[in-house]
Amino acid sequence: MSGVGGTSRINGEENALSKRLLSLEVVKDGEVLHSAVDKHPSLPPSPPICLLSALPPSPPPCPDHCPAHPSAHGQWLTFKEKQEKRGARTAEALGRSRLSFGFDCLRSIIQTPPICPASTRNTLDPTAQREKGDPHPNVSQTALIASTIIETLRELMPKTLEGQITMEKTPSYFVTREAPARISTMSRDTKLIVVVRDPVTRAISDYTQTLSKKPDIPSFESLTFKNRTTGLIDTSWSAIQIGIYAKHLDNWLQYFPMKQILFVSGERLISDPAGELGRVQDFLGLKRIITDKHFYFNQTKGFPCLKKAEGSSKPHCLGKTKGRTHPNIDPEVVQRLRDFYRPFNMKFYQMTGHNFAAWFNLKPMPGSVVMEVGGLYGFRCQTCCDRLSPKDVTAKGNAGIKRESILSPQV
């Protein structure tokens, strides 16, 4: 998601932060030490976020750009107060940058371990959490901080009117192990949008982005392999790891139902932006306002551009960091990566019920049979998918898919 070189450019949630306040309690020996009550009376109470066992000597540090820590400053400061303290313009005056600030902080809260245990079981069972190796023994103070931070984050998010939706985009959420649990703790109703593209192109784009910042890094080819002679792919390299979408999605499905997740094709965002945005608008329950007439294709840029930017009469194209020229990669390495990702892509396709092969502009391999069963499409490729039986693709959407029977490559 962010800084990941294009797995997903948009990863938004219908952010309920500004509409719904959580009920968070910190309990020690049955005694409620801290509670941040849900201020929305019609909502059912949320379970306690964490059970305490011991108070830590000191709270975890908060990044500089985040709200000041209460123990360090005696009180929580809102972003506005912080800005005023620094003599900066007020948050209101900052407009867009206020949003970025909020997003950065939210991202660090959601991604920086540990704020809260990563699973419900762990939340309710500190012993299990230890056994499972949760790195932070001091759940209590962490939870206290987490609940206060969540309150503070609400202040950072833009206020919404009834019917408005707040979006937050942080590409790296999709691949952050702790993110689904934490986001579902904030709101189980959050809608998630994930932009995906062919993972091989994604990996090269990711590498290109890093290369633009660090020109001295090793070649893509050498980073791809643990052992080039044996062809063993280095799955610990983030550029490769991020493209194993099925694995990341599995993690999200532990906390969110598939109907709350929309997958957008990065390829189609270029070839048919209005079509993809039509799906997004439907998913969010919005009237289809953005249509073909809003776009034109800019040949030089290689991307669709908006005919008129919001609040302007001028066209708007993506910035110069989009559409960087990718380096030429050894075709054998590209092929090896295609082979590597194929089973994961198949699994991803099975989980989502989408024909991602077409989305990724991939062609069936010679000798493959394209199957269409129950509205789903799949490849039976001789090289990779022979273990995939027709019954595996008969299930509609997610229902009835036998997870174990889907190819499960070793990672």
Ligand SMILES: Nc1ncnc2c1ncn2[C@@H]1O[C@H](COP(=O)(O)OS(=O)(=O)O)[C@@H](OP(=O)(O)O)[C@H]1O
């Ligand atoms: N709207 C839209 N439509 C289609 N493709 C898009 C869009 N926005 C970003 N991109 C492409 O996504 C790749 C990574 O972009 P970013 O650098 O913005 O991503 S990230 O936020 O750092 O993850 C990068 O891919 P490459 O240009 O192929 O490297 C971007 O061009």
